[in-house]
Amino acid sequence: xxxxxxxxxxxxxxxxxxxxxxxxxIESVDAVFRAQRKLSFAYGAVFFVVTLAIPAMSVWxxxxxxxxxxxxxxxxxxxxxLLYYLFLWGLSYTYIKKADKLDETLSHMADEIxxxxxxxxxxxxxxx
Amino acid sequence: MxxxxxxxxxxxxxxxIFTVGLAIFxxxxxxxxxxxxxxxxKVGTIANASAISGDYLSAAxxxxxxxxxxxxxxxxxxxxxxxxxGFIVVVLFIASALRRFGEYTVADFAYGRxxxxxxxxxxxxxxxxxxxxxMAPQMYGAGTxxxxxxxxxxxxxxxxxxGVVIVGLIIMFYVMVGGMKGTTLNQIVQxxxxxxxxxxxxxxxxxxxxxxxxxxxxxVTAENHRDVKTHTVADLTADDGALLASVEGAMSxxxxxxxxxxxxxxxxAATVGVLVPAKNKLHTLRDMFFNEPGHRYNSFDxxxxxxxxxxxxxxxxxxxxxxxxxxxxxxxxxxxxxVLIFIGTFYILxxxxxxxxxxxxxxxxxxxxxxxNAAYVDGLLLKSDAIMPTIAQILGGEWLMGAVAxxxxxxxxxxxxxxxxxSASAIxxxxxxxxxxxxxSEARKVFVGKASVLFxxxxxxxxxxxxPAVGLDKAYPALIAMMxxxxxxxxxxxxxxxxLTGIWWKQTTERGAIAGMIVGGGGSxxxxxxxxLKQLGxxxxxxxxxxxxxxxxxxxxxxxxxxxxxxxxSKLDGQLPKNVDEIWMRIHGTAxxxxxxxxxxxxxxxxxxxxxx
Numbered sequence: 001x002x003x004x005x006x007x008x009x010x011x012x013x014x015x016x017x018x019x020x021x022x023x024x025x026i027e028s029v030d031a032v033f034r035a036q037r038k039l040s041f042a043y044g045a046v047f048f049v050v051t052l053a054i055p056a057m058s059v060w061x062x063x064x065x066x067x068x069x070x071x072x073x074x075x076x077x078x079x080x081x082l083l084y085y086l087f088l089w090g091l092s093y094t095y096i097k098k099a100d101k102l103d104e105t106l107s108h109m110a111d112e113i114x115x116x117x118x119x120x121x122x123x124x125x126x127x128x
Numbered sequence: 129m130x131x132x133x134x135x136x137x138x139x140x141x142x143x144x145i146f147t148v149g150l151a152i153f154x155x156x157x158x159x160x161x162x163x164x165x166x167x168x169x170k171v172g173t174i175a176n177a178s179a180i181s182g183d184y185l186s187a188a189x190x191x192x193x194x195x196x197x198x199x200x201x202x203x204x205x206x207x208x209x210x211x212x213x214g215f216i217v218v219v220l221f222i223a224s225a226l227r228r229f230g231e232y233t234v235a236d237f238a239y240g241r242x243x244x245x246x247x248x249x250x251x252x253x254x255x256x257x258x259x260x261x262x263m264a265p266q267m268y269g270a271g272t273x274x275x276x277x278x279x280x281x282x283x284x285x286x287x288x289x290x291g292v293v294i295v296g297l298i299i300m301f302y303v304m305v306g307g308m309k310g311t312t313l314n315q316i317v318q319x320x321x322x323x324x325x326x327x328x329x330x331x332x333x334x335x336x337x338x339x340x341x342x343x344x345x346x347x348v349t350a351e352n353h354r355d356v357k358t359h360t361v362a363d364l365t366a367d368d369g370a371l372l373a374s375v376e377g378a379m380s381x382x383x384x385x386x387x388x389x390x391x392x393x394x395x396x397a398a399t400v401g402v403l404v405p406a407k408n409k410l411h412t413l414r415d416m417f418f419n420e421p422g423h424r425y426n427s428f429d430x431x432x433x434x435x436x437x438x439x440x441x442x443x444x445x446x447x448x449x450x451x452x453x454x455x456x457x458x459x460x461x462x463x464x465x466x467v468l469i470f471i472g473t474f475y476i477l478x479x480x481x482x483x484x485x486x487x488x489x490x491x492x493x494x495x496x497x498x499x500x501n502a503a504y505v506d507g508l509l510l511k512s513d514a515i516m517p518t519i520a521q522i523l524g525g526e527w528l529m530g531a532v533a534x535x536x537x538x539x540x541x542x543x544x545x546x547x548x549x550x551s552a553s554a555i556x557x558x559x560x561x562x563x564x565x566x567x568x569s570e571a572r573k574v575f576v577g578k579a580s581v582l583f584x585x586x587x588x589x590x591x592x593x594x595x596p597a598v599g600l601d602k603a604y605p606a607l608i609a610m611m612x613x614x615x616x617x618x619x620x621x622x623x624x625x626x627x628l629t630g631i632w633w634k635q636t637t638e639r640g641a642i643a644g645m646i647v648g649g650g651g652s653x654x655x656x657x658x659x660x661l662k663q664l665g666x667x668x669x670x671x672x673x674x675x676x677x678x679x680x681x682x683x684x685x686x687x688x689x690x691x692x693x694x695x696x697x698s699k700l701d702g703q704l705p706k707n708v709d710e711i712w713m714r715i716h717g718t719a720x721x722x723x724x725x726x727x728x729x730x731x732x733x734x735x736x737x738x739x740x741x
Contacts, residue, residue: 008710015709019723024713033716037632040220047216051438055430058421059410065202065420071342072349077202077419081479084209085472092219092468096461099224103458107722 028113032106039102043095050087054079133277133501133521139530140277140537143321147314147541148302173459175316177466182315184211184447184471185322186262186543187269189478190536191516192608197482199512199605201353201418203425203433204482207609208475210434212468214441214616217624219464222442224457225631225715233550234448234623235558241630241715242638243705248562250642252554254622254649255445259547259554260587261615261656262444265608266540266547267592268601269513270295272608273536276517277529279501289593295540296589303545303552303585304578314545318538323470325535326477329516332523333484341480345419348486353406353416353423354378356505356512358602362396371404378403383506401505418486424605425680432684433613439687440616443623445550457721485515492522499529511601513608544588552580603663613681614656621686622649629694634712638705640698648690655682 007018017024057064058076065076189211196204229237235251274291281290302314333339364372364387372391376384379402390400408414410422410430425433441447490507492498499521503510509518520532556577565572595601604610625644629636655676661667662677679685705711 015713017710017713017717017719019719020726022719022722022726024717024719026709026713029713029717032718033712036224036716040632044217044220047213047220051213051434052431055421055434058430059427066414068346068349068419071340072345072347072419073342074419076421077205077345080202080205080209082476085212085476088212088216088468088472092216092465095220096465099461100458103718103721107718107725110718111722 022111023115024110025113027116028110031113032110035102035106035109036099039095039098043091047091054084132279133526133529133533135526136277136521136530136533139527140534143534143538144298144541147318147538148298148305150313150317152305173462174466175312176459177463177470178319179312179315180447180463180467181470181474182317182319182322182538182542183546184441184444184467184543185319185474185539186612187266187273187536187539187608189471189474190322190326190539191269191273191513192265192606192610192612193475193478194482194485194519195512195515196606196609197479198485198509198515199356200423201348202421203423204606204609205479206433207437207613208478210437211441212472212475213438215464215468215471217438217442218447219461219468221631222448222627223460223464226448226627227457227460228717228721229715233553233558234445234627235554237630238626238641239558239562241705241711242636242641243707243711244638245563247638247642247645248558250645251623251626252558254618254645255554256551256584257649257653258443258445258615258619258622259551259584260591261618262612263544263547263584263588264591264595265611265615266544267292267296267588268595268611269536269608270540271592271596272511272513273517273533276499276501276514276521277533288596292589292592295537295544296585296592299541299544299548300582300585302541303548303581315542318535318542319470321531321538322535323474325520325531326474326481328528328531329520329523330477330480330484332528333481333488333519336523337484337488339480339484339487341483344483344487348483349417349419353418354403354508355406355605356401356508356510357404358399358401358510360396361391361394361398361400364391364400364402365396374404375402378405379506401503401510403506403508418483428684429680432679432681435687436613436617436620436681436683439620439624439683440613441619442627443619443621444615445547445554445619445623447546448623481519482515485509485519488519488522489515498522512606544585548581548584548588551584552577555580555583599664600660603660610680614652617656617681617683617686618649618652620648620683621652621690624648625687625690625694629691629698631715633695633698634708635698635704636694637698637701637703639701639703640694640696643697644690644694647693648686651686651689652682655679655686 008015015026054076063075065074067074069075070078189208193204193208193211196207198204226237229240234255235248238251239245239248271288271291274294275287278290279287281287283290285293359371364375372387375387379387383403387400387402390398406416406423408416408420408422409424409426411420414420414422416423421430486508489498489504489509493504493507498504499518502514502518509515516532516536517529521529524531556573556579560576560580561568561573565576568576595607601607622645625648626641629644630641658667658673658677659680662674667673667677
């Protein structure tokens with residue numbers, strides 16, 4: 001259930017949800033969704049390309065998996081045992097920073113869109 | 129009777145009493161079902177990250193990763209990297225939306241998103257399946273660690289079975305008295321114990337063990353990789369003794385003499401531990417070396433394992449449940465980042481311990497100082513899953529072994545505790561509260577939750593006892609890590625496609641989601657059972673069944689198949705929930721969070737306040 005008191009309002013043009021002074025309309029939520037999807041899937045693409053490139057190189061690139069570069073470390077071993085974590089930390093850190101910033105931007109945008117699209121209820125509200 | 133490690137046993141008992149005491153201490157704060165299942169949704173970012181890490185760092189991570197590296201080299205290192213990488217999928221695609229939607233369990237999400245009882249029940253079945261797959265390696269780890277730690281059983285039970293029974297009973301007790309709030313605190317304490325124990329083993333390896341990461345890796349790689357196997361005399365002498373000749377080439381002359389003595393005794397059914405040259409399954413024309421891929425996985429499995437590991441984390445019900453304990457979507461993201469830091473550092477250390485074991489255990493065995501409770505074949509552990517307590521005893525005596533054994537039991541307690549809660553939620557909350565007795569009192573609901581915990585604990589106990597009985601412990605070289613990855617594969621097939629499409633594709637229908645869960649979860653379960661049967665020698669060597677049994681991890685098939693099924697069935701079906709806009713707004717709407725930010729209620733509260741939020 002939603003974590004704050006929620007009022008669901010059905011209007012002639014659709015549905016809107018109100019929490020305190022803030023309103024979500026389907027237009028504002030769709031705008032937020034598209035922006036979040038763009039960010040998440042862009043980072044997701046980077047993550048999967050890098051992650052799956054490692055076994056791909058393990059299969060097809062001999063210098064990657066069979067040539068020692070530091071003691072017994074091959075590049076393959078070095079990446080999987082150490083460097084991959086730096087990639088994960090860097091990726092998650094930059095993503096979270098961007099996501100927090102996006103949240104900030106979207107909250108203003110959502111308020112603006114909701115202000116433009118929210119309409120007076122036709123059938124009254126229902127507390128959810 | 130094995131060697132009793134008294135100091136180590138006292139340390140294990142000490143940690144056990146502490147965790148049970150902690151569970152009892154927080155009992156007075158468990159008043160509502162929200163408290164029992166979700167710690168009242170008041171767990172802070174770092175605390176929740178520690179608790180998620182404690183939930184996540186199971187026996188598979190603590191014992192199994194080092195064991196997998198010890199047994200399989202680079203293919204084993206992937207377990208660590210994949211276990212960590214999975215949280216990226218969680219933070220990118222799942223965490224915030226799940227928290228915003230705000231339900232207790234994955235089944236609640238499925239019900240809330242798709243609006244049918246059918247999908248809730250299908251989800252419950254998949255939750256139970258995944259949880260049981262995940263509990264099995266914890267119980268196996270309990271038996272294995274007990275064997276090395278105590279080396280003796282009670283009431284006529286073997287040391288292994290004694291470990292399984294005792295750990296099962298303790299977990300049952302503390303989850304029942306504490307619920308999730310109890311396990312949240314325990315998981316925080318236990319995670320940091322685990323992390324410290326792993327850190328100490330590695331520090332001791334570098335100092336007392338004279339370990340050098342690049343140099344030891346080069347040393348271990350200098351000769352071909354060898355596998356520890358148990359064979360009958362009949363196997364060894366078949367085909368004019370071809371296998372025996374191979375064994376002779378792989379073992380030291382002194383160790384081979386012992387094998388030869390068993391063979392000369394003439395009992396064809398007698399079994400003996402031997403070393404055989406490992407085959408390279410990826411580059412079949414190359415010899416197998418520790419630092420190269422291919423010991424366990426062919427090209428299909430290289431990709432499939434990585435996918436199972438990175439997608440499976442997002443499909444673990446006890447981890448997903450934890451996301452509801454965050455005070456906001458942003459806090460859920462921050463929790464995940466800290467989880468990545470905590471477990472990432474742990475997973476860098478675990479493969480070091482596995483590699484160090486190849487050198488340090490071998491040296492100790494040749495010097496005659498290796499712990500007596502573990503079994504060895506020419507300097508290698510017969511069961512690689514015993515590596516952590518064994519190497520700890522060699523490096524730091526009973527104190528370090530005590531820290532490691534206590535950590536291992538802590539891992540089993542925290543993870544199994546979380547899984548029992550997830551299973552109890554599935555039955556107590558998703559079935560009992562929704563269908564059997566919707567108007568029941570809070571006390572009655574909590575009672576049913578606890579009864580469910582008891583039931584699933586007994587099931588887990590039965591599985592733990594059954595593993596050696598069917599010979600599964602001899603069928604895989606590093607069983608703990610393997611078993612837990614099966615749970616990942618089932619979760620990745622059953623839940624992740626449903627969650628991804630449910631969150632990110634509005635046109636997903638209830639029928640599509642159910643079909644996807646059945647194809648993904650059911651398909652994974654089927655292929656895993658086939659692989660087990662093949663490893664146990666119950667399937668033919670050639671033909672369709674043999675092919676089906678050859679997929680160690682089916683995720684490369686099952687995940688896209690489930691995703692495709694959801695898309696196709698949803699397109700054909702077209703029956704969206706009537707209130708799909710409202711649902712969409714609950715998943716992606718931000719008015720609630722904006723309001724909470726205005727009110728300051730997105731901040732973390734105290735875990736010890738007794739009221740709900």
